[in-house]
Amino acid sequence: MNLELTDEQQALREAATGALSRVADYEVLRDALEGAARPENWGLVAEQGWAGLLVSEANGGAELSLFDAMLLLIEAGKLLVSHELLGHLPATTLLDAASYPGTADYAEGTKRAAFLAARPPGDVETAWTVEARSGSARAAAPTLNADGTVSGEVAWVVDAPGADLLVGVAVDGSGTAKTVAIETGASGVSIEGPVLRYDSSRLLGNVSLSNAPATVLEGADPARAWYVAQALLAAESYGAVETALTVSVEYAKERYTFGRPIGSYQAMKHGLVEILRQRENAYAVMLYAGWSYEDKPEEFALAASAARTAAGHALDYAARQQIATHGGIGATWEHDAPLFFRRSQLSRRLLGGIGDSTDRVAGELLAA
Structure with missing residues (x-):
């Protein structure tokens, strides 16, 4: 198992960062919560060729690995970008496995x-x-x-x-x-x-x-698609954790109280280090999930569930700590922290929730 990203994966991540940054806008998300139109970015997804990441070349896709798709979701999670890939990508793995007629349209993004x-x-x-x-x-x-x-x-x-x-x-x-x-x-x-x-x-x-x-769809494994969705949601959550940590650390360095930066206080240090610890733990099991998808499929259910659990807990903690680090302003619309908190609270409940993924890990380990 190689823990280093390949040159192609680095290029994918950099390209995703550049493309997603063009459409990232926290103000649009705030406005949508007040009743305005929600952001639509499927055109960007199709333009970048992301719709067919997990579809084989024979069916018109890019035939990349699950971990490649997870890298993309990490970048989307950092910016809270809406992308419609969490529903599309697991579905396309089933279409591809069954060679469903017209799969190429879904790989190209002309259909979703x-x-x-x-x-x-x-x-x-x-x-x-x-x-x-x-x-x-x-x-x-x-x-x-x-x-x-x-x-x-x-x-x-x-x-x-x-x-x-x-x-x-x-x-x-x-x-x-x-x-x-x-x-x-x-x-x-x-x-x-x-x-x-x-x-x-x-x-x-x-x-x-x-x-x-x-x-x-004959030959398509719906259980495998369920765990693909778990792994992708874990990756997206991990990306949001990275931003929450970065923003919180930077603020802790520049915000002073009693003549000292708040990051110098032990209580603040402990909170930020705990985000880092949970982030690193989540990344480790995400690597395991991405590797096992193709190289050890019998362990993929356990790996994807573990990644979902670790990343979900990490985001829940990071979002709360981000608000605490920023003090009073962190809980208001003057700051972006509440958007990350909202993301954490919905993500931890989707697709069975992190409680279910934790039960799945416990079941797999007890069975072993």
Whole structure:
């Protein structure tokens, strides 16, 4: 396992930083929370060729590694940029695995897919489940009817509004999970959204399916796509941690109280060092997740879940410490810290939440 980035990965990261910085704007995010239009950056994604990062060259994609995609999400997380890749990239791995007709359109970005994320069975919950609209209990995954249509509801679907295709799990009459693709313009498909919750950079929608025509994707592993989404969300969270740490350290050096920079006080040092410790821990398990995706797939579920847990906790702590470091102004709209706090609180709840990923790690380790 090589811990150093290749020249190509360095170039990808630098190009992503340059492109994303052109559209990053915290004021736009603030305005969206007040009712203005949320930022739309899919045109940039298509222009940069990011839509096909995880699609094979045979199907029109770039055929890069999962870790390459994670590097891109790190840069997006640093700037809180809206990008619609968290829903699109896991979906395209399923389209690519099944050689779905028209996959090249999704790889090129002329069309956009969204992942109907369903949590695979585990040691606690033995059924496929999806997000419910409310409450702590998860809902049953959609049903694949005998006539090939799909019925059910999936709430809080990342990047569903505006998508051309929904890709996810439907359980047939025998209880077997099937990967299905459903065109959003088909009969029986309803998407409520965009739904705003906490973070205005995040595109969410509630999907309802009533006898919606679907295509079964043979050869596609929906559990693998679930963990791809976990790894990507971990990477995006890690990027936000980096910014929170950088901004907090710089402020601690220049803000003086009682004639000393606040960073010289032990309590402040401990808080900032704890962000650093959690950031480094998250990066280590992210490397593990990116490596295991191709080189040791039997460990990918554990690695991706561990990365999601570590990065989620790191961002939650970093966002809170960023506010504490900046004092009173850190909790007001005069500063960007509340935007990072909002990102942390929504991210830690999406895709089963970090509680679920922690349970998954515990289950994997106990089973071993």
